[in-house]
Amino acid sequence: MARKRGSHSDITGPKVREAALRLFARSGYAAVSMRQIAAEVGLQAGALYSYTADKQSLLFDLMREHLDDLNSSVDAETGQDTPIDQLEGFVRHHIRFHKSRAAAVFIAYMELRNLEPDNFATIEGLRRDYERRLEAILRRGQESGDFRPADPRVTAMALIGLLAGLTQWYRETGRLGIDEIEEIYWDLVRHAVRV
Amino acid sequence: MARKRGSHSDITGPKVREAALRLFARSGYAAVSMRQIAAEVGLQAGALYSYTADKQSLLFDLMREHLDDLNSSVDAETGQDTPIDQLEGFVRHHIRFHKSRAAAVFIAYMELRNLEPDNFATIEGLRRDYERRLEAILRRGQESGDFRPADPRVTAMALIGLLAGLTQWYRETGRLGIDEIEEIYWDLVRHAVRV
DNA sequence: GTCTATAACCGGATAGAC
DNA sequence: GTCTATCCGGTTATAGAC
Structure with a gap:
């Protein structure tokens, strides 16, 4: 050719x-x-x-695009009325989104340290935006009495760790499909926070 | 001098x-x-x-020593009678151990991909040993009726993700001390798995 | 056991031809 | 827009002096 x-x-x-x-x-x-x-x-x-422009820009652009997509798409899935439904939307969206873009998710978690200072600050801000969305859901659920009282920031970080850990071990070819894992994860999260 | x-x-x-x-x-x-x-x-x-011998051996030796220490020390903290006490021992030990050796923990999670194939297989085996300890605790707790039925492998990986995520955000200088975080994390894990 | 010097190679980035 | 050629500095690892 x-x-x-x-x-x-x-x-x-x-x-x-x-x-x-x-x-x-x-x-x-x-x-x-x-x-x-x-x-x-x-x-x-x-x-x-x-x-x-250079190798660094390649990394930075990939991470920024991924996090922009993540933040805008999660909003569409957490518009429900009750905090418990919002939390369910957040958890299920996270798992499905992270399965469909495993490579980008992995990079966004692993390559933070290879960003130059200015780029790091930008990406860290976008990550923080995502964390705050979950934090806000938890806070509302505590105020409504649906969730047990617990520090929303720490709880949010713990739950994001639980969800993010999926990329470390989940493989397409594994014993369980993503739908079954989604159910197990949602079950764990629900019981972890509900009264 | x-x-x-x-x-x-x-x-x-x-x-x-x-x-x-x-x-x-x-x-x-x-x-x-x-x-x-x-x-x-x-x-x-x-x-x-x-x-x-070379740079690779330096990485491999650090990771192997760390995981050997982790596996042997967790056994001393999970010798209790009931599954719930064993789980509490596992969670509290993980958090304290990981705070005292933050650098080694971070490396053990981040640098797997930089291990040559044979070394990777060895380290992956040690990680698997650790995961299986938690899996066994969960399985016993389900058999005794203390824990809700749920796939023990997936539950173990989810909980390890929750615990391991701590190294991504916890800082010595942060708002909360490690003792307070330990209580919050244990509270989440306990409610996530108990009947 | 540690040094200096060096081998052999690979990295990101650029210049200029087509 | 893509190529070839090149710059220059970095890399791991080794050899041999002290």
């Missing part, structure tokens, strides 16, 4: 980001070279710099 | 491991160079190879 000519930035750009996502998730940001990313897309290393 | 001469391997060896632990935890294995570790101890890079 002849080498393609002409403009492909609208196709190649996404392909570069997808390759970076896949490789960063598999090997870690620091262990992946620009040459590897280029080879995955079928380019020479130099050509990558038409699509990204 | 004059440069020290003669044999110091019994002092320098541990200092090398401590420096590696600190630096790996702070910056990540891939981002730390042998030169940095050497500088931290006050050696030249070449001299490190008197104390370790």
Whole structure:
């Protein structure tokens, strides 16, 4: 097949980001070279710099896009009336979202330390926004008497840890499907906080 | 001060491991160079190879020692009679152990992907041993009727995620002390699994 | 046991041809 | 838009002097 000519930035750009996502998730940001990313897309290393300023921007853009998507999509799933329904929406959305974007989720949790200071502050802010959504649900549930009284911040971080841990061990090929795991997790969370 | 001469391997060896632990935890294995570790101890890079075969062995030895300690120490805290007491021992031990060795814990969770295949298999086996201890406690508690029926493997992984998440956000200088957090976490776990 | 020096290699990023 | 070629600095690991 002849080498393609002409403009492909609208196709190649996404392909570069997808390759970076896949490789960063598999090997870690620091262990992946620009040459590897280029080879995955079928380019020479130099050509990558038409699509990204540098390696750091590649990581930062991936993380920011992921967290923006996460925050906007969770709002659509937590619009119910009661705190218990809101919590259920949050938990189920987290699990389904994190299954469908396992690589991005993994990067967002593992590569924080490879962000330069300014980028780190931005990403940390987006993570904090997500945590606060859960914290607010817990606070409302305590005020309504649906949830046992407990520090909302610590409880939110504990529950996010529980949910986030899924990416560490869940595999598509495992014994249980994501639907069964979703039920078990929701059951645990519900009993953990309800009166 | 004059440069020290003669044999110091019994002092320098541990200092090398401590420096590696600190630096790996702070910056990540891939981002730390042998030169940095050497500088931290006050050696030249070449001299490190008197104390370790290579950088990989440094990581592997740190992780194996940590997980061996974790597994043997948790047994001493989960020897109680009832499953609920065993679970409480497991949770409280995890939190205290992980606070006292934050750097090693962080490495054991973050640097798995930087282990070479054989080393990875060994470390993964030790992690699995730890998970199985919790799984066994949950299974006994279900058989005795103390815990609600729920898949013990998935429940164990969920609870370990909850506990392990602590290292991602807990800071010594934070609003709450580790004792208060320990109580909140134990309260969550207890309600999550009890009938 | 630790040093200096060096081998052999790989990293990100850029310049200029096409 | 992509290529080749290159810069320059970094990496792990080893050899041999002291």
